[in-house]
Amino acid sequence: MTNKTSIQDSWASRWIFILAATGSAVGLGNIWKFPYITGENGGGAFVLVYLTCILLVGIPIMMAEVFIGRRARKNPINALSDVAEESDSTKKWGLIGVMGMLSGVLIFSFYSVVGGWVLHYIKVMLTGEMSGISSDEAGTAFGALLADPATLLGWHTLFSIMTVVVVAAGINKGIETATRIMMPALFVLLIILLGYAMTTGGFAQGWNFMFHFDFSKLTWNAALIALGHSFFTLSLGMGTIMAYGSYMTKKASIGKTVLTIGALDTLVALVAGLAIFPIIFSNGMDPAAGPGLMFISLPVAFGQMPFGQLFGTLFFVLVGVAAWTSAISLLEPTVAFLVERLKMKRVTASIGLGVIVWGLGIACLGSFNFMADVTFFGKNTFDFLDYITANIMLPLGGILIALFAGWIVKDKFAKDELETSDTIYKLWNFSMKFTAPIAVAVVLYFLLNPIK
């Protein structure tokens, strides 16, 4: 292990690092996307494949990201090029970090638009506008929101400002303070909602749907979606975890820390599913409703239940908190780079980057209204950015990080950082050299050439 320190702050403890990284991992991917893709792909068997991918591909890549960041104690671009140089390789490996920064910027631009929808839904749930509403009416209400650029812009702007303020305040004062307040709140909210779902009468059905492993329902495509999602949900492949790792304390064991983060992220996704499906089933709604599951079906379901207004509001607050802590982590790698390399002040770097991603976000929210005609490869801006980042850029970044950690970094450096038993080290190294790159290459291939 090196004795370097970051020119930025360090996390106060191992647990703060765990919670901050969990805050990044737990986001719209867990609460919005995971339940709906589970619903679309038949439930249990899909969940099992997803869990396997997290364990065999996600966790080992996350270990690599943390150790590279911690070894160099710099932003992802410089961390990769320093560690490459130390292993007598070319500094060009830093280019993975450049692609990562770009992924973060592009993901933020549509993530913040969805974050804005969530803020809007906190408001409409709170004011009771959705009480007793039918599913047609809920669909119309969601459509009306998407058709209204001014409202979307307002919420997107608010969400962007909330994020920039935290990043600008720095690691300890900003991200760490936010983590200390928001993560416990998130866990408490989730437990309350789970308790509520248990009283709805659809709990057994929801449980069965998620944990009944019926392999006849599992398709090749579903397995591929599960692998792709395990990437997005753990915030891998773009340097976020690397940047957070560079602020990690020296004494923490990387293996155990990363396992805890992976377990917490998975737990939140599973509990979110267990909180959502019973509500859907007890209202006789369709679990395979797709992306609208959260913004159309759930408000209808909450609107028909006792205390639905209260719990519906709490639900969207939970999603908002989760989205916020993830959005922060999308900006951090680039801000760290601007501060460390270009010697910018953190506040200036955060605001400057904030203005850029906010501007890009306008193109994303315009996809549903004034820019609906602008398409790239047949997709509107929003869908296009979602597609190329989640399906191409993150997996590509992940493959490259795995290959780098497995083939380029010298064993002695990796062993020195990971400090684990020989068996675990060998398993990890095998995953970096073979399992993870091959699995991701297979996913990338089939995502680009879908099985008909």
Ligand code: PHE
């Ligand atoms: N992991 C976040 C989620 O599940 C998304 C994210 C991806 C955040 C990549 C940071 C980096 O919503």
